[in-house]
Ligand SMILES: NC(=O)c1ccc[n+]([C@@H]2O[C@H](COP(=O)([O-])OP(=O)(O)OC[C@H]3O[C@@H](n4cnc5c(N)ncnc54)[C@H](O)[C@@H]3O)[C@@H](O)[C@H]2O)c1
C-alpha cells in the first residue's frame with residue numbers, strides 16, 4: 156500500500172497514524188486545527204489528545220486536506236460519526252475515487268440510521284468493497300503506549316483487507332481480517348451504548364455481577380440486531396464484538412463508560428458532556444439511532460432503550476435496574 160492520509164487527529168486518529176507509521180507506512184495526519192498539526196510536526200506530540208506520547212519521526216502532519224491527500228492510496232477516516240458526512244462532503248472533490256477508504260468511527264448516523272461505511276459509499280459514490288473498517292478492543296491510550304492488542308480489518312474485498320492488514324501490523328498491534336463489515340460496524344457502535352449502561356451501574360455502586368450481566372445481555376441484543384441486518388453471528392464472539400465490548404465496558408479509559416459513570420453518580424447529561432472536554436462519547440448519540448434501527452427491524456434492545464431514555468428523556472438511572480430486571484421473564488435465547 157502506498158502513502159496513507161489519516162483524517163482526524165483526535166485520540167484514535169493520532170494513535171492509528173502512529174501504528175501505520177510504526178508499521179513502515181508513509182503517513183500524513185490531517186488535523187482540523189493548524190496548531191495541532193504544527194505541534195505534531197515540530198515537537199512530535201499531540202498534547203491535547205495524547206499527552207506524553209512521542210510520535211514517530213516519519214509521521215507528517217498538516218491542516219490542509221490537499222497536502223494530506225497528495226499521492227495517497229488510502230484515506231483513513233477518524234472523525235466522530237455524526238460529523239463524517241459533513242466532512243466527507245467537503246473533501247469529496249479532493250479524494251481520488253480509486254483510493255481505499257478506511258473507517259475508524261464507531262457509530263450509527265442519526266436520522267439516516269446509516270453505518271459509517273454506508274455513509275462513505277453514499278457520499279463518495281465508491282463501491283462498498285473499497286471501504287474497510289477497523290474495529291476491536293482498541294483503547295487509544297493503551298495502543299499509543301504500545302501495549303499489545305489485536306483488531307479486525309473488515310472489508311467485503313478480502314484482498315483489500317489483507318493490504319490494510321499489512322499496512323498496520325506492528326510488534327504491538329495485530330490485526331486479523333474478516334469480510335463481515337455489517338457485524339464489525341454494529342459491534343463497534345453498540346458496545347458504546349452498553350458501556351454507558353455499565354458506567355451507570357458502576358456509578359450507582361453495583362458490582363461485577365451487574366457488569367457481567369449487562370455485558371452478556373448487551374452482547375445478546377447487539378447480535379440480535381446484527382443478525383437482523385445480515386451480519387455473521389460469529390463476528391460478535393470475536394474482537395469487534397465481545398473483545399471491544401469487554402474492553403470498553405470495563406476500562407476507566409473508555410469515554411463512554413466514564414460518561415455513564417457520571418450519570419450514575421447523579422450528574423446531568425450536560426455536566427457529563429462538560430467533563431468530557433470535547434472528547435467524543437459516541438454512544439450518547441448512537442443510543443438513539445441504534446434504538447431507531449432496532450425498532451425499524453422489529454428487534455428488542457432493552458438496554459439500548461433504557462440508555463436512550465436516560466440520555467434523552469430525563470429517565471433517572473436509579474430506575475434502570477428495576478426497569479430491566481422487572482421485565483417479563485423469558486428464555487435466555
Ligand atoms: N479513542 C479511542 O480509543 C477509539 C478507539 C477506536 C475507535 N474510536 C472511534 O474513532 C472515532 C474518533 O474518535 P477519537 O477517539 O479520535 O475522538 P476524539 O474526540 O479524540 O477526536 C475527534 C477528532 O475529530 C475532530 N473533530 C471533532 N468534530 C469534528 C468535526 N465536526 N469535523 C472535523 N473534525 C472534527 C476533533 O478535532 C478531533 O481531532 C470515534 O468514532 C470513536 O468511537 C476511538
Ligand SMILES: O=P(O)(O)OC[C@H](O)CO
Pocket residue numbers: 261291292293294295347350399402403408409410411412435436437
Ligand atoms: O473511549 P471509548 O468509549 O470511545 O472507547 C474507545 C474504543 O472504541 C475502544 O475500543
